[in-house]
Amino acid sequence: xxxxxxxxxxxxxxxxxYDPAQQIVMFKQNTKGPIGIMTTSFGAPVEYTDxxxxxxxxxxxxxxxxxxxxxxxxxxxxxxxxxxxxxxxFGYFEVTNDITDVCNAKLFSTVGKKxxxxxxxxxxxxxxxxxxxxxxxxxxxxxxxxxxxxxDIVGLDTPVFANKDPVLFTSFARAQKRNPATNLQDGNMLxxxxxxxxxxxxxxxxxxxxxxxxDGFRRMPGFGIHTYEVLNKHNVKHxxxxxxxxxxxxxNLFTEDARKIAAEDPDYAxxxxxxxxxxxxxxxxxxxxxxxxxxxxxxxxxxVFDVTKVLPLEKYPLRPVGKLVLNKNPINYFAEIEQLAxxxxxxxxxxxxxPDKVFEARTFSYRDAQYYRLGANFNKIHVNxxxxxxxxxxxxxxxxxxxxxxxxxxxxxxxxxxGAVPYASxxxxxxxxxxxxxxxxxxxxxxxxVNELSKEExxxxxxxxxxxLGPVAGxxxxxxxxxxxxxxxxxxxxxEQGLAFNKTVG
Numbered sequence: 001x002x003x004x005x006x007x008x009x010x011x012x013x014x015x016x017x018y019d020p021a022q023q024i025v026m027f028k029q030n031t032k033g034p035i036g037i038m039t040t041s042f043g044a045p046v047e048y049t050d051x052x053x054x055x056x057x058x059x060x061x062x063x064x065x066x067x068x069x070x071x072x073x074x075x076x077x078x079x080x081x082x083x084x085x086x087x088x089x090f091g092y093f094e095v096t097n098d099i100t101d102v103c104n105a106k107l108f109s110t111v112g113k114k115x116x117x118x119x120x121x122x123x124x125x126x127x128x129x130x131x132x133x134x135x136x137x138x139x140x141x142x143x144x145x146x147x148x149x150x151x152d153i154v155g156l157d158t159p160v161f162a163n164k165d166p167v168l169f170t171s172f173a174r175a176q177k178r179n180p181a182t183n184l185q186d187g188n189m190l191x192x193x194x195x196x197x198x199x200x201x202x203x204x205x206x207x208x209x210x211x212x213x214x215d216g217f218r219r220m221p222g223f224g225i226h227t228y229e230v231l232n233k234h235n236v237k238h239x240x241x242x243x244x245x246x247x248x249x250x251x252n253l254f255t256e257d258a259r260k261i262a263a264e265d266p267d268y269a270x271x272x273x274x275x276x277x278x279x280x281x282x283x284x285x286x287x288x289x290x291x292x293x294x295x296x297x298x299x300x301x302x303x304v305f306d307v308t309k310v311l312p313l314e315k316y317p318l319r320p321v322g323k324l325v326l327n328k329n330p331i332n333y334f335a336e337i338e339q340l341a342x343x344x345x346x347x348x349x350x351x352x353x354x355p356d357k358v359f360e361a362r363t364f365s366y367r368d369a370q371y372y373r374l375g376a377n378f379n380k381i382h383v384n385x386x387x388x389x390x391x392x393x394x395x396x397x398x399x400x401x402x403x404x405x406x407x408x409x410x411x412x413x414x415x416x417x418x419g420a421v422p423y424a425s426x427x428x429x430x431x432x433x434x435x436x437x438x439x440x441x442x443x444x445x446x447x448x449x450v451n452e453l454s455k456e457e458x459x460x461x462x463x464x465x466x467x468x469l470g471p472v473a474g475x476x477x478x479x480x481x482x483x484x485x486x487x488x489x490x491x492x493x494x495x496e497q498g499l500a501f502n503k504t505v506g
Contacts, residue, residue, distance in 0.1 A: 006020070020278020020329070021271050068115040071348045077338070078373050082173050083139045086122030087217060087270040088337035089277055089325035091116050093144060099321055102238045102291055103230040105350030108321065109147040112444045116145040118383060119326060120340055121217040121273070124156075125176045132269035133258040135212045135464065137203065140222030140244065141342045142324065152346040153242055154366065157214060157401070158206045159223040161307035164439035166361030168197060187472040194480035199308045199439035201487070205448055208464040210457050213258045216272040218283040219251035226354035227292070227305050235427045239292040239304065241311055243318055244285040255464060276331050282327045284462040288318035305356040305434055308441045336383045355431045375399030392420035394490075445487045462491070466498040 005138060020026070038046045071265055092114045099108050107115045120137035123130060138157040143150055162172050175193035179186040194200050206212065214220035224242030232238060249287045253261070261268050290311050297304055304311060330336040345363030347353050353363070370378045376398030378384055385391070396402075398409045410419035453461060469480055477499050485492025 004413065016369075019275060023276045023278075039063055041071065042067070044479065049472060058319070063474050079128050080122075080369070080373070082124050083120075083122040084128045085126045085132070086120050086337070087273050088118065088120040089273060089326040089341060090116070090118050090328040090330070090336075091282070091324065093142075093322055094446050095322040097320045097322065099319065100233045101291065102232050102240065102289070102319075103350055104233045104235075105146070105151070105230070105287045105348055107144055107150050107151065107348070108350075110317075116387065117324065117326075118143040118145070118336075118340055120337060120342070121220065121254070121322075123407070124411045130429055131255060131262045132216075133262045133264040133266075135255070135258070137207060137208060138217075138220060140220070141340060142222075142244075143340070143346075143384075145347050145387045147388050148348040149389050150346045150384075151348045151351060152344060153222075153224050154342045154344045154362070155222050155224045155242065155244075156220060157220050158203055158211070158222045159241075159243075159310045160206075160441075161225050161358060162200045162203050164199060164308050164356075164436065169358075169361065170363075172197075172200065187468055188476060189471060191472045195476060195483060198483050199441050200488075201483060202308050202441045202445050202448075204444055205461070205487075208341055209453065209461045210252050210254070212464065213253040214269070215251040218262045218273060218276060219246050219248055221245055221250055222285065225307050226356060226359050227311070228354050229352040229431055231350050231352065237294055237429070237432070239294075239297055240289040241316075242388070243290070244324060245288065247284045247286060254460070255467075259262065262321050267327050270275070273326075277326060277329045282325055284326070285324040287324055288319045289321055290316040291319055292316060297322065302433075303436055305354065305436065305443070306376060307334055307356060307358050308439055309444055311362070313324065339374060339378075339381050339383055341374060341381070341384045342377050343367050349425075352431050354431070355434045357436065369407060372468045377402055394420070442486055449488050449491055458491075462494045462498060465495060466502065469495070470499065 038051065040046060040063055044063060050062050050064045054062060054065055085282065093107065094115075095108055095111050097109055097111045107113065120139065120141045123134060124130070124137040124139060124142070126132075126134050126136055140155045140157055142155075143152045153400055163169060171193060175189045176185070178184060179189060194204060210220075222242075222244035227239050227241050230238050230240055242384070265271060273283070290313070292300070292304060292311075296316070302309065343366040345353070345367060353359060374381065377395075377400065380401050380403045394406070394411055394413050396406050410417050411419075413419060447456065449461075465484075469477060481492050481496045481499070483492075484495045
């Protein structure tokens with residue numbers, strides 16, 4: 001019996017050697033012995049007794065004990081309020097198609113041009129210790145380290161956002177978090193918010209459909225959400241939406257499969273991404289853009305800048321741009337992924353941003369979040385540095401890391417002492433001014449239910465909605481049924497019947 005157990009353990013260890021997710025085992029294989037003499041964080045070597053024994057000894061004078069204990073209680077930074085749980089990797093974006101007639105940003109300037117990227121995939125609601133296979137919207141964020149500084153696309157795995165008016169976002173986030181009294185997630189809060197703000201139903205139609213639980217991050221699409229304003233090589237304006245389609249194909253999990261996986265491996269998607277890259281199975285996505293001219297915008301017949309609506313692909317087909325390839329895992333998760341800071345306002349010449357109010361609000365809120373989480377110099381953390389362009393900013397001092405802190409150059413502008421100066425562009429243009437009416441996306445929700453979902457998918461949509469809506473207060477159920485009936489009478493009827501059946505069984 002003992003011999004059999006030993007053989008099993010040996011077999012497990014042998015198999016683990018070929019699993020990149022067993023990183024610490026591989027580290028041992030790749031090092032011939034201890035990597036060096038252990039030191040304190042200020043570089044002093046640590047003597048064996050100080051590192052192993054404190055009983056009957058003076059603690060204050062033990063430099064290792066004081067160094068490690070006082071650091072331990074400071075090792076956590078505030079977790080993200082949303083998108084707290086996630087995974088990330090590094091790679092490159094390669095241009096495969098010429099789009100200089102649409103956008104003159106340098107990262108798209110030449111077919112074959114490669115730009116380094118950092119990516120982070122995340123769950124919106126789940127906390128850091130949450131489950132990768134929970135039914136939730138996913139974040140799809142990319143940082144392009146371009147020749148002109150960093151360009152960030154901070155997108156989702158759904159083509160739409162929750163609200164058209166950014167003032168609602170704080171309530172949207174809080175309604176999905178824990179009840180302040182019970183510290184439990186509360187369906188009453190969620191459905192109260194949804195039924196009071198029905199435009200939100202569009203994103204939740206995706207969440208409750210078969211699309212709501214991607215089978216890992218590698219098989220998940222990404223969308224830039226906003227309609228960006230860009231300039232072409234002739235300085236003519238165009239408007240684009242970014243799409244990222246996984247080359248391995250889109251794949252999702254059914255509810256029961258996701259629950260089984262959650263019980264066995266709550267970090268399923270994180271492990272899958274790390275393991276694939278470690279094995280050389282580099283995930284890739286094809287970037288495409290939907291393109292509109294100024295005339296298209298005027299003749300669209302709806303607000304093309306409304307982030308709660310999709311731009312119909314049959315009307316604005318995808319135009320291929322390039323490949324996003326991830327070929328490098330982080331070496332240290334905290335340093336490279338937890339400290340990875342995105343902001344929609346990180347733009348480069350040729351890409352002006354988006355004129356909608358949600359984009360404007362996100363530009364502020366993301367930057368404010370990074371200041372809170374990472375400090376005033378978060379852009380000097382290595383993973384956030386614009387590695388392909390020199391930085392000559394006048395920002396000085398503040399929380400570390402300050403790095404060289406501008407050295408001895410002037411710290412104010414304008415100045416007469418050869419400090420950095422801004423460039424002058426004869427082509428400067430501003431974002432278009434737009435008027436945004438009240439949100440109304442029921443027609444697109446109806447289109448999704450009738451023409452995008454199969455009979456089986458509609459049944460599973462109803463089941464998933466009932467699972468969430470079933471436990472909530474009756475008046476919220478009634479409000480929800482009315483909204484689902486507006487989307488389509490069949491959907492409203494099925495939800496109403498399902499709720500009635502649950503009450504009868506209960």
